[in-house]
Amino acid sequence: MVYELTYGFWILLNNMNGVGEVPYREGQSIGIIPEGIDKNGKPHKLRLYSIASSAIGDFGDSKTVSLCVKRLVYTNESGEIVKGVCSNFLCDLKPGDEAKITGPVGKEMLMPKDPNATIIMLGTGTGIAPFRSFLWKMFFEEHEDYKFNGLAWLFLGVPTSSSLLYKEEFEKMKEKNPENFRLDFAVSREQTNDKGEKMYIQTRMAEYAEELWELLKKDNTFVYMCGLKGMEKGIDEIMVSLAAKDGIDWLEYKKQLKKSEQWNVEVY
Structure with missing residues (x-):
């Protein structure tokens, strides 16, 4: 146990x-x-x-x-x-x-300097840590040389709702910045999708698959993944079929994103 x-x-x-x-x-x-x-x-x-x-x-x-x-x-x-x-x-x-x-x-997970970027954050459990650091700078602080005007979109996956770390902080950020912050939880032991499948982080992302794919085709979109290694495979499975619709090989495209520092992964 x-x-x-x-x-x-x-x-x-x-x-x-x-x-x-x-x-x-x-x-x-x-x-x-x-x-x-x-x-x-x-x-x-x-x-x-x-x-x-x-x-x-x-x-x-x-x-x-x-x-x-x-x-x-x-x-x-x-x-x-x-x-x-x-x-x-x-x-x-x-x-x-x-x-x-x-x-x-660490250089892999450094926050983008572009205040107009779209930043998609995928975290499970304590993998939320670097994203809390990003979001505090974006929405809880004032800086003379930095004001976030882009889109921050956080997907947080946990087994139970009691494991939703910093939930109140994130909801306060969303309330104050509805145009710049999107927040989606995936609680695997308590939520299911329309098919009755457990709600893992990739299951929640699948609900926005087309929108996420369009964002990934933009030069100023940055994806960050931190937490359990298993979610990476599930996310790849979503993107393979979406990219194929545009005649794109997702795994090759992901290599390009990594090279341009737009796809950043720290999993364990």
Whole structure:
């Protein structure tokens, strides 16, 4: 049995000497090195976590980084309780505790600089993290050199409605920016489509297949995918038939999109 608890929290961004800040960009990750040693007596290896806050942080002072972490606890085949090393380390931190961090790292998921772009975000579970960072910059902050005037479209897939992370934040963004933000949830254990099929992220996208395909033919449309690897295959299946109607080989077209940095994937 697997117990999944999701936590959002802030880490103060000071280096090991307690001086200075750690600058990062929307879409990057930081490494966390858990305390203690592994079964071989060596220090634990770092784990990478996508950053869930904009470059100036949730408090706007560039001194914190927000993470979205799923605590992993399960019972193995021998009946032993196993705890994920880093997720439990992070979820058990208390205010004032220290954590060793590395980075930031990552170029694959960097937010587009074009304020007029169409940005399609496909996330499952804690894969929502980089998209929260994008959306905070777009809709919760004011910048002299950046004002988002394009279209942000978020598809978030989860097993149950209780797993919809940051739901209230996103709904507030949509309420205030109805022309610039579209929001679609796919709750697989609670929702079905017209055919009675479970509502996975690719199932929800299929409802807008023609519209999404038209957007993908534009030079200023950027797609970002973060979360479970399984959704990538389902999305390809949708696009193959749509592209074929225009005489286009989807897999070849996707290679072109990747080359132009319009198709960005970070799955696990």
